[in-house]
Amino acid sequence: MKKLNKKYIKWIIVLFLLAMIVVSYALNLGKIKDKTVDSIAQITIPFSLIVNPKNIDEDIAPKTISLDKSDMSKTKQQALNLVSTINDDYHNTNELSFLSNKQEKALLKRVHKKSHRYITNMTLLNFGKDTHGKYITVSCNRYDDTKNIVSYRYRLYYRDDSIVSAKYLNTKTNKYAPQYVMENIDLGNSGVNQAQNFVQRFKTAIINSNLTATNANEPGNFNQISINLGLDPDKSNTGLFNLAKNSNSRVSNFGIVGYQISDVPRYTRFYLKQLSKSNTYYYTLTYSRNSSRFINFQKDIISTDSQNK
Template structure:
């Protein structure tokens, strides 16, 4: 009988424990629901997915360059000294040693298609940096028995005072040898150290205007933004429109991929690349060293490489 009573007592205790657990759960069920709702409410959904679900805002930007590049006056003097050295080497050897063998043969073949043609010297068009490194752009100036001078243009990448590679760019004709970097002209403020801050202002202005992605419908909408940034609206509204139209919600899908400096015109130009839907878009931000301010934001890559004076 005692064993039987112990068995009942055991099952009674277990039953009481189950009843307590069930009552405890029932009494706290409301609190559990509230906590679950609060937890879900704290989950944040990226704004870009609400604005444009197809635009996954991964902040993917193309490879860019650093704009912490030191004293640009020294960079200019280094470029001038390098061209002077290349000219001396050419005049001493009659060889264009800064070109590869194939490049030199291709150039001389063009030069010697007719008699009385020869390369007389090299002139400096600009200097800068891109994702491949520091470079100068030079013109190999061809003379003949006419007044016409042909400019064969090359981008030369260099390290210290040695050329590491060369890239042929284009050919131009004129009556004067092109030279856009001048030894006797002070560089002044280059704008390189202030470009990143200006681009941040530009991004903020576009975001605050709400003229991004599908909201950007007309270049004229960017006239006031251009004016507020100190840019020429007639030259900058189309560039800003394209940048905004192809941007993500944070206007962060672009990078500075290079800069280029010349004295004629007295500009520092910054080149931007934007990635959007597997397409690339390019822009030029221009800094005037005469007025010490950014003046234009334009579509495409604008350079003295293409200038013909």
């Protein structure tokens, strides 16, 4: 009986030890898995294996503007009032007080280079905003003894009802004085409060299409994206192609740096700036206030500043 008891005791001890080993292994198995997962997570995959090495970027982006939610109809009226005041001052004093002394002397020297030349009035070409502030663009219209009218164009930055600085833009000649903002035309929906969301839409469309810098081969690749966004593909595919081709890995190296409003044509134009490590690119997003939609996305700056008709 004693021998039998000793035999059972030995088996009980063996089974107990086996059970302890199994339990110990089971408890450590989770830790082994955790350690394995942690080890895998610590492995760093080079970013260059995911994107084109040429596309690895510092997070560069241009300085952008805030898009006003205010009533642009009031802003238009303010622009018209400023030009009216400028004309009244000029007719009363015969001085171009909206220019600096140096700018006024330089302009009058050009005007009076020949006899029978004079500036008769200023007309409003557009109004808008850029990274320097709100502005109006005016044409100083020079008449002489010919049928041509010479347009000296200046961008005037203002604060409230005062002109704070002026920048000469260009000179154009035509048979008619230019005027692209009209008092008797309703502004309508300016598109300003919609622009940021629309830019986000085509950014998302480019990312989802996989047509970024490494895969953007030709403008035609962007026809369908243009159509999906409601843009004219013939006028927009090249702009979207260049934006994608020059984008960084996050398609985040661009932003809205200005907008400009005119009545002839009845457009609001938004200007986008894109940065790379070595270059700067500009684009124009056009909103038609007749159809209340965005219609074109084009390379470069398109503006009534240089329009000549």
